[in-house]
Amino acid sequence: QVQLVESGGGSVQAGGSLRLSCVASGYTPSSSCMGWFRQAPGKEREGVAASFTGGRNTYYADSVKGRFTISRDNAKNTLYLQMNSLKPEDTAMYYCAAGCYSGSRTPLNDANYWGQGTQVTVSS
Numbered sequence: 001q002v003q004l005v006e007s008g009g010g011s012v013q014a015g016g017s018l019r020l021s022c023v024a025s026g027y028t029p030s031s032s033c034m035g036w037f038r039q040a041p042g043k044e045r046e047g048v049a050a051s052f053t054g055g056r057n058t059y060y061a062d063s064v065k066g067r068f069t070i071s072r073d074n075a076k077n078t079l080y081l082q083m084n085s086l087k088p089e090d091t092a093m094y095y096c097a098a099g100c101y102s103g104s105r106t107p108l109n110d111a112n113y114w115g116q117g118t119q120v121t122v123s124s
Helices: none
Strands: 003-007 010-013 018-025 034-039 046-052 057-060 068-073 078-083 092-101 110-114 118-123
Touching: 003 092, 018 034, 018 092, 018 118, 034 068, 034 078, 046 068, 046 078, 046 092, 057 068
Parallel strands: 010 118
Antiparallel strands: 003 018, 018 078, 034 046, 034 092, 046 057, 068 078, 092 110, 092 118
8 A cells, every 4th residue: 555645844934945755655666756746725736846767857847946856765765845945826735646647738747646735835
């Protein structure tokens, strides 16, 4: 049984930083895509960042490029998302995902496994 448990969300002021963590169990993160999605109230889910095939390749949505960094520690079965220069528009529930895959319009469209989510709130 695959379990993904996120932590690290919280409330920060604009310009601040947070680091999200996702511990995976029952899954081998080194072998496939793991990523982060987010969803704000009234908005569609957005694929934020992904780490492919052992972490050699990454993807970032244009909205976070240059501010967010995805990384993985395969020995600890843990995925991270370092979020810097946070903006109010980054406010959302953030979800860790495993076995992620592309769609017709984005390299990060959906995933097979999901965490329960961690809330990130950025105030201006």
